[in-house]
Amino acid sequence: MSDHRSMPVPDGLEGDRLDAAIARMFGLSRTRAAELISAGEVTVDGAAAAKSDRVQAGSWLEVTLPPPPSAPVPRPEPVPGLKTVYEDADIIVVDKPVGVVAHPTVGWTGPSVLEGLLASGVRLTTSGAAERQGIVHRLDANTTGLMVLAKSEAAYSVLKRAFKERTVDKRYHTLVQGHPDPLRGTVDAPIDRHPSGDGRFAVVAGGRPSVTHYDTVEAFRAASLLEIKLETGRTHQIRVHMSALRHPCVGDRLYGADPTLAERLGVRRQWLHAVRLGFDHPTEGRPVEFESGYPEDLAEALDRLREE
Template structure:
């Protein structure tokens, strides 16, 4: 049945279910997230808005639930589907390569790969639409043509499919890990060993929204690295991803106690970040190598460091 979702002034579906044994002992927001397929943030918002109760009593989102508790939730209405990409010019979005099948872009900082709930800033798909480029219609409406993503705070290379066959071929290539993605990162301290592999599973952080962590039972995640330059307080490393988990490089190096310089979300030293003039993580998608989806030949694209990262690296070199 439906009921008024009064805290948000919307209509929503009221659901009452017992907490299953598998969710015993979880936080209330996490239990709601798992039961109803909501994001952790959306579940926490429901609790904060008074749209959830346990055995008829309002609880905090951090309260633990027990198997057999009766959980009542007023779910929000489904979001209005996005039917097309909104053309929005993006400053400094550079076209590296463009043909009938693919477009390779050099993404600036502060730009998301595509539209998503809660993000109101510029996107790669919106920028391409503003340039008049035709993108593949495959994939969800808001991320048509997108076959892989970069974090908003990460700069560098992205390939977007223009033809339907390119979308299909590239999606399979990324899934089968035949695309070589190389990143350059400046991480705190010196790595020991200087070259190695980080093989540690990643999943959502159990207590911090918007963050990920090395979690037992998480998704397999493998990062290969090689130190290119070492400085007194940091190291420039070349990184090759075998898997492509959200925030993978940032999480893996943070878990090794060598967070990306400037990455305050994952434990970077704010004093060093300020000294280098960084307002985001020093992380750049340096190169992409893959088989062209229709020609079949191998193509490689390389991106130079943007000014903020180049300046920070120059400061480290000068100090050394």
Template structure:
């Protein structure tokens, strides 16, 4: 059995009056879900007394004791496992570009036991960059498990470094197509609203005043009864950014009940996930020093829903 470590430290003044789960999460780098589990198990104490509720407020200077959770399983390398529907669009010595299907994660993570892009590529014989975190071999950006589309993975160290920098400094053009419920006014625009973790649900994000700056540009492509096909460009790359921003506008993505879409409407068009697809990616090739663009067609489920919306 792996022994568990404990941490003992005072609560800094800057955390005065905050919830205990938020404080432990920020001080020790744990998710709030993990902290809630520790509190429920009696593994978090303030001044020698076990904390009984995650909403308890802390006083600066109080002594915090936390019995840390067991270390996660070893995720240092993705297992080479074939991934159905993971198509390679392009491959060379520096990069491999894939068309990621829905239901596939970019890389291994705690709690995810499904297929991954890295595992699928390794099963297909691709050597990925080992520069960076071990579990994220070659990963320079990600698409959510529930989002399909084009994605680039680094194979060489120079590609990893160059692409990480390009994404960080917003030198990569990422284009998405999305179907939002209702009709947007104006037809084209920019959403500049900070995004942070939802205050009550760890697995959701929301427009938050103290969140990170998040900018989404959109243009209307096609209008249907009760829905709109949008072309979307990201200036920033926050988790669930497109879904959060359009939900905040009162136009959640079709098929996205987590962010307020109509489940009846989703069922009507045969959707079991949000209508969102990363269809184009443009960047400076790290080995050839020239601009390259890769595209991805709509997958079958999104294409069928689009035909139904058009009345075809």
């Protein structure tokens, strides 16, 4: 079922191209916004308009949005390299390999942690959306390391609350370009979708509060190894905040990393790994902590830096 919207152009979009304005107002990509305009699904003050037309604040927009795509149904699918670190009746902690998402999403055809566990016979709680059963937090597809999933409904509700209330100790190591100044600090900057609508996130006024603590573990000639403690868990948070400091994660082309340095170190994705995860066990109450060593590609990059 399509979704018809009718509203004035906000003051903040005065002078923007129509496709850019539509993208920002409705959270679409510029390409998708342009397609809607070309299909005649957008009028400005009652008349058809071109995607390159400049909008004026207060002009009346009529937009017919397509129905959102339905979420994919998880199916058991083995995931090579997905390791179980710990498991009991309530939780399972895994070490996620590169190129694997947390759960199936629209447009993703690769492997997911959820489907890999289903293929291994692990029964997860069915609380929450069907395609996200047991998921209480996520890692990006190309970020490796520790994830906890809920197997019981009790564990699901307690862990969801723990992540929301920031009582989970999430530690990451990341290799960033250059040397942050100061060597230890906090980035407190709101994050939201990048205005371009191209899938990136960015520091945006009025975005969701986001706090990242960092500390330098080891400094090299062209890069620094940092330990990161997250207070919040926004999408791409570490990658966005490091880029905002002008020290992007090595290999993170999406957020401005130098491809030459990544190539020299043999890094083909962002150098970012979830090394530690600590929380109170959701049903037993005892503190638990898990650690993960660096995968081969990230360890090799560090070896190359130490030899320079």
